Amino acid sequence: MSFGPFLLLALMEGMVTSAVLALAAVGLSLVFGIMRVVNVAHGEFFMLGAVSAWFVSQWVPGPPAVAFAAALILCPLFVGAIAALADMVVLKRLNYEPEATIVATIGLLYILQQAALSFYGPDARPVPAPFNFRVQLPWFGYSGYKIAVVAASALVLLGVWRLLAKSRVGLIMRATQYDRETARAFGINVDRVYAGVFALGGGLAALAAVLIVPIQQAHYLMGTDPLLLSFIVVIIGGLGSLRGTVIAALLIGLSDGVISTFFAPTLAKIVATLLVALVLVFRPQGLFGRRAL
Amino acid sequence: MTLSTRIWALHLAVLAALLAGSVLLPAYHQTNVAKVMVLATYAMGYNIAFGYTGLLSLGHALFFGAGLYGAGLLVQHAGLPAGPALLAGILAGGAMAAAVGLLALRTQGVAFMIVTLMFAQAGYLTILYNTAWTRGEEGIVIAREARMLFGHDLSADLPRYLAAFALFAAGLVVKLWLVRSPTGRVMIALRENEERSRMLGYDPYARKLAALVVSGLYAGAAGAAYGLLFGYVGASLASTQYSILPLLWVLLGGAGTVLGPLVGALSMFYLIDYSSAFTTASLLVVGVALVLLVLFAPRGILGTIRERWLKWLP
Numbered sequence: 261m262s263f264g265p266f267l268l269l270a271l272m273e274g275m276v277t278s279a280v281l282a283l284a285a286v287g288l289s290l291v292f293g294i295m296r297v298v299n300v301a302h303g304e305f306f307m308l309g310a311v312s313a314w315f316v317s318q319w320v321p322g323p324p325a326v327a328f329a330a331a332l333i334l335c336p337l338f339v340g341a342i343a344a345l346a347d348m349v350v351l352k353r354l355n356y357e358p359e360a361t362i363v364a365t366i367g368l369l370y371i372l373q374q375a376a377l378s379f380y381g382p383d384a385r386p387v388p389a390p391f392n393f394r395v396q397l398p399w400f401g402y403s404g405y406k407i408a409v410v411a412a413s414a415l416v417l418l419g420v421w422r423l424l425a426k427s428r429v430g431l432i433m434r435a436t437q438y439d440r441e442t443a444r445a446f447g448i449n450v451d452r453v454y455a456g457v458f459a460l461g462g463g464l465a466a467l468a469a470v471l472i473v474p475i476q477q478a479h480y481l482m483g484t485d486p487l488l489l490s491f492i493v494v495i496i497g498g499l500g501s502l503r504g505t506v507i508a509a510l511l512i513g514l515s516d517g518v519i520s521t522f523f524a525p526t527l528a529k530i531v532a533t534l535l536v537a538l539v540l541v542f543r544p545q546g547l548f549g550r551r552a553l
Numbered sequence: 554m555t556l557s558t559r560i561w562a563l564h565l566a567v568l569a570a571l572l573a574g575s576v577l578l579p580a581y582h583q584t585n586v587a588k589v590m591v592l593a594t595y596a597m598g599y600n601i602a603f604g605y606t607g608l609l610s611l612g613h614a615l616f617f618g619a620g621l622y623g624a625g626l627l628v629q630h631a632g633l634p635a636g637p638a639l640l641a642g643i644l645a646g647g648a649m650a651a652a653v654g655l656l657a658l659r660t661q662g663v664a665f666m667i668v669t670l671m672f673a674q675a676g677y678l679t680i681l682y683n684t685a686w687t688r689g690e691e692g693i694v695i696a697r698e699a700r701m702l703f704g705h706d707l708s709a710d711l712p713r714y715l716a717a718f719a720l721f722a723a724g725l726v727v728k729l730w731l732v733r734s735p736t737g738r739v740m741i742a743l744r745e746n747e748e749r750s751r752m753l754g755y756d757p758y759a760r761k762l763a764a765l766v767v768s769g770l771y772a773g774a775a776g777a778a779y780g781l782l783f784g785y786v787g788a789s790l791a792s793t794q795y796s797i798l799p800l801l802w803v804l805l806g807g808a809g810t811v812l813g814p815l816v817g818a819l820s821m822f823y824l825i826d827y828s829s830a831f832t833t834a835s836l837l838v839v840g841v842a843l844v845l846l847v848l849f850a851p852r853g854i855l856g857t858i859r860e861r862w863l864k865w866l867p
Contacts, residue, residue, distance in 0.1 A: 298663055350844055358663050359609050360847045363804065366797055367847070370840030378834055484793075488674060491667060526682045530675050537671040540664050541656045 265399035266521070274517020276406045276475070279413035280468045282509035284486050285493040286420060287464030289505045292494065294437040294457045297356055300365040302465055303487025304372035305343060309335045309466025310387075310478035311380045317387045328390035328474075335470050336463035342372075343462030344455045351458070352451060369483075376480035384482075389474035409471045416467065421502060433457060465490075488529075489516075492536040498545055560867055564729055567812060568722050575714045587714045589815075589822050590721040591778050592802070596814030597724050598771020599799035604808035605732055606764040607744030609662075611796050612653065612669030615676040616769040618791025619649040620776025625786030626686060628699045635702045639777045646773015647766050649676075654765040658758055673796055680788045692787025700781055713782050720778050721815075724771060729811050731767070733867055740764050741809070772799075801839060804846050807855030811867050816854050 288302045313331040320327035346368055354360045391408075394401040424430040435443045436453045444450050465486070469478075476482070489512065497508030512532060519528035574586055595617055602608040623645030624638040633641070657668040680687045687693070697708045705712040731737050739760055742750040747757050780786045789795075799814075806817025821842065825835050846853065852860060859866040 298667070350848065353848060359666075360851065362609075362611075362663070362666060363800065363847045364844050366800075367840045367843030370836045370843070372840075374834045374836035374840065377836070488671075491671075495667065524682065526678050530678045530682060533671045533675040533678065537656070537668045537675070540668045540671075541659050544660060544664055 265397075267518070268397075269400060269402075270518045270521035271514060272402060272406070272517075273521070274514035275410050276472075276513075277516055278510045278513025279410040280472045281486070281489055281493055281513050282417060282506050283413050283468035283471070284465045285490040285497070285505050285509050286417065286502060287461035287468075288490045289494045289497070289502065290420075290464075291458055291461035293501075294433055295356060295454050296358070297351060297361050297458075298358070298365070299458075299461065300362055300487070301346070301368040301372060302461070302490060303483030303485070304369050304376075305339050305462040305465040305483075306469045306486045307376060307478075307480060307483035308339045308342065308372060309469030310473040310482060311376050311480065312338050312466070313470045313473050314380070314385050314387050314478045324388035325390040328387070328470075331387070331470050332467070336466040339466035340459035340463035344459040347455045347458040348451075352454065356454075373480060373483070380478075380480060382480065384477040384479040386477045387473045403475075405474060409475070412471060413468070416464075417506060420464070424502065485529075488533065492532050495536050496539055556865055559865065560729070560733075564725060564811065567815070568718075568725065571718055571721070575711060575718065578714075580710055583710050583714050585822065585826070586819075587717040587782065589819050590717040591775050591782060592798075592822070593815040593818040594721050594724045594778070595772050595775035596799045596802040596806075596818050597728050597811075598768045598775065600803045600808065600810075600814050601728065601731070601740075601771065602765055602768035603800065604803055604810070604813065605737065605744060606740040606761055608658075608761060608765060608768075609666055609800075610657075610669040610765075610768075611666045611793075611800075612657075612671075612673030613768070613772050613799055614791050614793065614795035615653065615669075615673040616646040616650050616772035617776040617779075617795055618673075618676060618680065619769075620646040620773030620778075621780045621786050621790055622680065622687065622776075623773065624777035625693055625695060625780040628695055628781070629693050629786075630686065632699075635700055635707065635781050639702075639774070639781060642777020642780070643770055643774045646776060647770040649773070650766045650769020651762070654762045654769075658761050658765065670793070670796070673791075674793065677788065677791050677793070680791055687786075687788065690788050692785055692789075695780060695784045695786065697784070700784060702781070707782050708784060717778065717782060720774060724774070725811065725815075729867065732811060736763075744809075798839075801843055801846075803853070804851075805842065805853050807853035807857070807859070810853070810855040810859060813853055813855045820854070 284302070284306055288299060291297055291299050312335045316331040316334055317324070317327045320330045350364050350368070351361055354364060389405045391405060393404040395404050395407060424433065432448055432453060435446070436448060436450055440450055468486070493508045493512050494505055496512065497504030497506070516528050516532065519531065571586070571590065574583065578586060599613050602610055620642035624642030627633040627638045627641055628635065653669065653672050657665055657672065660668050681689050697706070700707040702716060707713050707716055732740070739750065739755050742755070743757055743760055751757055779790070802817035802821055803814055804817070805821055806813030806815065824842070825838055828838050829835060850857060855866065
């Protein structure tokens, strides 16, 4: 294959990474933007989404498409419920004090990882894709499912944006983000908003994982990479900025695709992590955001 | 008994008890306690940054790893003897802390946590990337012949225990002196109220950098000693988990107490050791301990004792 098509393939792979990353990162960004909580366990919500999708694919009979559709609905709900529970039992009692919540979410990370290891085991297991067809390009064939992942992610992101910008729920969320005390004075149940936002963040990570799991197998340690990449995306995009997060996800996903194809994946990650550290040091508001961390 | 005598008496008594362990403890526990003393040295370094200066770093594995690989690679590839390698490891930890601190200390709070986390992750990935030298996850096993210090074989039980004890004792004495010195008071002042310390004429950036470098020297020393005493240098010892563990030990033992890191490392080590008899879920123990600590005992064991009974505990 000559350079041109090779680059195209790298960019298409990068688009799939970007699409999934954008979903996971928007979840992390919402939680930080509204609750000011840095959720270190976010990657484990992603992992739980993938692992629970495997369980659903085992339990639901019939063609893979039915099981996959069930997983798309059930897994984010299941993970969202766990997230809401964690918020009510632990984070709320810490009063969302930044350093204490980070330590607590690190604890949560280990608990969820161990739970997955105990109930799911150390193996990586595949989940069948809902459909298999190849889109034939002049130079190579490409998985139709991967293209569907990009489209689905774009739809969900559009939905999240509408929810935040146009709906009453979004208005309440933004009011809480703007000033928690005043929101409370206006009769908004801030505790419920926080539990809901934490559940939404976890649910988005789980949804991203369900979409990726037919391509990449479910494993109990799979949460680390999405966590780091989501952090990178959220910080480069500017914390709490939805638009910035999506742009940064595209930037990171595409460059990751290109660098991983032409160089080594590990090198791509080294460059990205150093980049994010330097962005935080020299431009703490991110490339697109207005507020500093 | 004056306050100062009482404090020194307590800490020397703890050291005497650990020294007695070299003859009293059975072989199995001797290896364990040797490991705990090395890890507690690492945690003491972490405590200087986190407990006393208020710098919550999530990247200390980078300094530990710098010591580990600084010593390990020199022994393995340059054939350096253990003594100079240990020194090189200590300096590597301090130098790495200085380099990271120069940049990371421009940020504060959550940003500082994430910047240190990212630098440590980049360091971990660099170790994996240079597999030819480091052998990645698999790691390097340091041969017995290379682990001789002043004519003593560090792979044998007693010399290893005594070497770990010497490292810990030196660390403890320096730390006790440091935190009770005027420099230590300024560190605590920075933790409590940075603006006020600045107003009193101290330079927070320089003071925090100094504290971080001292912390890095401790971490480097512990890393180098770990490699030389236990003969293994692997990437997993520089992973994020090794940034989290000293935080856990310090929180458990009591942040900002001199003996807290030892108490925390010792109790956590034996908690996992005993729980492994009936469950393999060691990660669960770590996770639950972290959550319970921040929820119910944010001051840790010695922090609570100091608050309730022994107000003079440094």
